[in-house]
Amino acid sequence: MDTILIATRDPSTSTAMRRILSREGQVSAADSPDQIWQQIKSNAWECLFIDLPLMEALSDVLDHSADPKALVQQLKGLRPLMAIVIIAGNDNLRKAVRYVQNGVSSYITAPIDADEVRLVVDEISRERRQQSELAYLRERIWKDDSLDIVQTRSPKMQKVFDNLMSVGPTKTTVLLLGDTGTGKSFAAKLIHRRSNRKNGPFISVHCGAIPETLIESELFGHEKGSFTGAHRRKLGKFEVASGGTIFLDEIGTISKAAQVKLLTVLQDGIYQRVGGEQTLTANVRVIAASNSDLKQMCTDDLFRKDLYYRLNVFPITIPKLCERKEDIPLFVRAFLNKFNQFDTKAIQGVHPGVMEALLRYDWPGNIRELENLLERAYILEKTPALTPESFPSELFDNAEAMTGIPIDTRETLDVVRKKGLAEIERRYLKEVLSRNKGKINASASEAGVGTRQLNKLMHKYHLDKGIFK
Structure with missing residues (x-):
């Protein structure tokens, strides 16, 4: 890390931290809430070490008393890349853990232990490198027009990444x-x-699209004359993918015979072409996918249990689009950018009513359905933004009346009141942003708030100014 801010009123702590972190980069200190806040506003620090009393004092200064989550969100809103580490005595570890649960990177104990500080710094640096690598990969994939899930605001999807x-x-x-x-x-x-294996081939096989009688030949190849129509030797996908990765999509559809051969590949790394006697070595990494419940298929004797256990070494479940609706505005922008590359329309956004409908819809076809629906609307649209007229009317059939706010009488009055106020605030902001075509300064002036406050509210309600332009 190149820049580190140490916030503490304890001279011994400050001295110890400076000595330990001197090799990490530029180290500065602050000892009052006002000074800390000014430093954070003025400089893009990579890491802030702050003792618990000063963190609580900073919370009071910024009107977030007794609300660690709001304070951390404000700090992250201003410096999203800044890691925050709490310094706490053993008698205050419970409070330090509470801050970690609300978004702080980590905590260290006082008196300062050099090994503990270095361990935390190493963990933060490693996580920063991983995020940089992920961002690099996303950028490469973006350039390859793989726009399906390159960005996320969803905690579920972030865990998947x-x-x-x-x-x-x-x-x-x-x-x-x-x-x-x-x-x-x-x-x-x-x-x-x-x-x-990134420099090797990536071979994708949609198992469900291959007839059952041909799946073995497709995966493992065949020898000339091994069956009717086999006029010459054919290399299977496992040979073609040598040195790389083979992706077996809809793995649950393959025949029992192909399952046996695939099990041999996974267990022993060997296979034979159909009709052949030569034993071949599989130099591939296997990634499989299924939208069926393979475990239930094993119970129903439709899929081999031993193969399932071999495939299920590291399972990853991709959430449905309805479980990550906060990503829909990102997908809309990405798909519009993609469509604009092949058309002169240069459509830049969608009508707020359309976005409301997109966020309400359950998306049984997930991201693929969203892309298809947007592409159809893009073809029909005559204005610079996608309007309701370009979408199927069914998308708006279940729209909630904008004048009504749902009330759940099973909840407390306080909870219902907070939800109602939040919904009113969200709708108000949408109307203001729509009227001002997403212009922040004009919208903030009309709403009677500062631009920083407006940006915070837009982030809170997942409102992207781009959709109002």
């Missing part, structure tokens, strides 16, 4: 689970790009 990054460099067999259209193929490509 973390798992993909972790398993990528290993040799482990991966089983991707999830509904059709959730992005399993993209996830498989990301694992391949992260692996040490």
